[in-house]
Ligand SMILES: Nc1nc2c(ncn2[C@@H]2O[C@H](COP(=O)(O)OP(=O)(O)OP(=O)(O)O)[C@@H](O)[C@H]2O)c(=O)[nH]1
């Protein structure tokens with residue numbers, strides 16, 4: 001389980017809303033949270049703490065959820081540099097809460113969010129402004145990500161980090177598949193609405209939605225693969241074999257014959273099947 005923490009307005013609920021709906025509009029129009037929120041798919045869970053000052057120092061929250069958390073993601077509005085001091089003070093409190101209630105090997109993830117804003121700082125600049133380097137960094141095995149609701153690649157990267165799936169080679173698998181099939185973009189979906197990995201030209205969430213719609217129709221009719229044209233994009237979709245959750249590969253504007261694309265995709269799906277149990281542990 002991952003716990004999302006951060007100041008009010010950092011973007012925690014936006015990330016959850018985006019993952020749940022694939023809607024950037026909905027994600028950009030969230031309200032301040034007054035309660036704990038949750039995102040869940042199969043055994044993957046994110047618990048989101050409210051960020052307002054009067055709620056985020058409520059110790060019972062930490063006592064209840066930190067013993068269960070293998071990851072704590074600190075979401076920071078990377079464009080709001082005036083509040084980084086406040087984030088630093090909050091981290092000092094979090095440090096005490098981890099010490100008191102956290103798992104020994106808890107991983108801390110610094111999410112430098114809202115990277116689309118012109119004055120946003122990257123995580124490399126933010127890290128030393130919040131943590132004590134090298135002390136905290138040595139202690140916590142900190143992972144970092146630059147993210148934005150407007151950047152689907154960054155959302156995939158965040159998902160892989162939260163699954164502890166960064167060293168498994170999923171990115172390599174998808175990049176390779178894209179090259180082999182001479183596609184403009186390749187995507188791998190696994191249970192989440194948002195792809196867990198993607199490579200090539202950035203395609204928007206409208207394509208992700210079409211792929212999901214296509215796949216649910218495909219399955220109804222017993223097809224395992226399909227080629228469709230949507231707004232000028234040639235899309236090849238192939239479903240993984242059964243099991244819990246949905247595994248789907250999608251290629252955009254592929255440059256090989258359909259049966260060649262099908263062969264490469266089917267090999268990639270087999271390779272992914274071997275990594276999969278490491279992702280949903
Ligand atoms: N430019 C930009 N704005 C974003 C992004 N993500 C979120 N926002 C904006 O930030 C606002 C606040 O985000 P929330 O997710 O509601 O903030 P929160 O961390 O849940 O805050 P609390 O609920 O008070 O703890 C959103 O309503 C969006 O308008 C992003 O990636 N880029």
Ligand SMILES: [Mg+2]
Pocket residue numbers: 012013014031032033050051
């Ligand atoms: Mg919120």
